[in-house]
Amino acid sequence: MLVLTWIVVALCLALGAWAAVRALRDQAVILRQLFAAGAVEAVLLVQLLVLGVLQARGAQVDDGVTLWGYAISMLLILPAAAVVSFLERTRWSSVVLLIAALTTAFLQYRVLVLWSA
Amino acid sequence: MTPAEPRNAAHGGGRVVVFVYGLLALAATARALAQIATRFAEAPLAYSLSLFSGLVYILATVALARSSRGWRTVAWLAISVELVGVLAVGALSLAVPEDFPDETVWSQFGAGYGYVPLVLPVVGLVLLWRTRARSPERGSG
Numbered sequence: 041m042l043v044l045t046w047i048v049v050a051l052c053l054a055l056g057a058w059a060a061v062r063a064l065r066d067q068a069v070i071l072r073q074l075f076a077a078g079a080v081e082a083v084l085l086v087q088l089l090v091l092g093v094l095q096a097r098g099a100q101v102d103d104g105v106t107l108w109g110y111a112i113s114m115l116l117i118l119p120a121a122a123v124v125s126f127l128e129r130t131r132w133s134s135v136v137l138l139i140a141a142l143t144t145a146f147l148q149y150r151v152l153v154l155w156s157a
Numbered sequence: 158m159t160p161a162e163p164r165n166a167a168h169g170g171g172r173v174v175v176f177v178y179g180l181l182a183l184a185a186t187a188r189a190l191a192q193i194a195t196r197f198a199e200a201p202l203a204y205s206l207s208l209f210s211g212l213v214y215i216l217a218t219v220a221l222a223r224s225s226r227g228w229r230t231v232a233w234l235a236i237s238v239e240l241v242g243v244l245a246v247g248a249l250s251l252a253v254p255e256d257f258p259d260e261t262v263w264s265q266f267g268a269g270y271g272y273v274p275l276v277l278p279v280v281g282l283v284l285l286w287r288t289r290a291r292s293p294e295r296g297s298g
Contacts, residue, residue, distance in 0.1 A: 109191045113183055120179060128172045136176045143180055 041094065044087045045152045049145045051080045056141035063134035069125035073137060077118040080144065084115055107154045114147045164288040165224035166232070171284050177277060178218040184270070185262040186211030192259065200259040206246060207261045210274075213238050221281065232285055240278035243267055247275070 055076050059069065088111055101107055121140035125133040167175045189207035197204055213235050220232035247266030250257040260269050267274030 103195070105191045105195045106188070109187045113187050116183065117180065120176070124172055124176055128169070130169060132169050132172050135170075135173050139173070139177060139180070 041087070041090055041155060042152070044083060044090060045148050048080060048083050048087065048148045051076070051083065052141045052145035052148070055080065056138050056145070059134045059137040059141060063131050063138060066131045067134060068129045068131060069121075069133040069137050074122050074125065077122060077137070077141075080141075081115065081118055084111075084144075087111070088115075101155065102157045103154055107151060110147050110151050110154070114144055114151075117144050117147075163224065163226065163229055163290040166229070166284050166288045167222045167224070171221070171288070174277075174280055174284055175218060175221045177273065178214060178221060178281070181262070181270070181273060181277065182211060182214035182218045185214050188262070200257065203257045203259050203261045203264070206242075206263065210239070210242060210262045213242070217281065221284070229285065232281070236278045236281040236285070239274070240282070243274045243278065 055073065058073060058076070062069070062073075091107070091111060095101065095104065117140045121133075121137045124136045127133075128136070165171070185207060189204060189211050192200075192204045192207060217232060217235035217239065220228045220235055223229075243263045243266060246257075246261060246263035250261075250264040257264055262270060262274050266272060
């Protein structure tokens with residue numbers, strides 16, 4: 041669980057930095073960035089699976105509903121940014137991707153806190 | 158000649174504002190549903206407010222993403238409600254904290270969300286103002 045969280049955070053920060061560079065250069069999101077976002081989504085799905093298995097095996101979580109709320113909400117953010125990057129072919133799509141990546145990283149942190157509580 | 162129609166607020170930088178609204182809508186609504194589902198009795202006022210603010214954010218997101226006059230009016234109203242909400246609940250949560258035993262999006266002026274709930278309505282209103290319909294004779298500055 042912990043390893044997966046750090047993988048997601050690292051990937052999100054890298055993707056965010058990439059998006060920030062492109063935003064500063066006045067460039068829109070490119071397909072390769074969306075593949076990277078897809079990779080993050082894949083790790084998130086694995087995490088969801090691990091979360092489910094650990095809980096099924098009896099791991100105790102204080103606030104399971106909120107934890108799952110975060111885990112599921114997190115899945116929606118990068119795809120939403122991907123939709124925007126198709127609609128908006130300017131630097132602003134890069135800003136949206138940056139915000140999406142940072143938000144996902146932050147939610148990972150919240151999941152980590154809830155999980156360790 | 159620039160027509161006297163409002164411009165679509167959800168273009169260019171406006172797209173970023175709509176996206177952040179969407180995030181806040183998701184965060185507030187999901188959190189409120191989780192709170193109400195698990196422990197509504199602990200803080201009925203705070204959780205009801207959470208849900209209300211979530212619904213207003215959803216409405217504002219949809220309205221901002223659309224450019225018709227009707228939707229723009231909805232956006233003006235929804236965003237004004239947000240601004241009043243965050244100021245009122247922010248002040249109340251500091252004045253009578255015992256009524257707010259758990260956080261809402263608007264508690265402490267949105268401190269739990271990096272003050273985004275405080276800043277965003279102002280940004281939204283500025284965006285609506287800047288994309289409003291202008292009469293051609295006054296120029297399209």
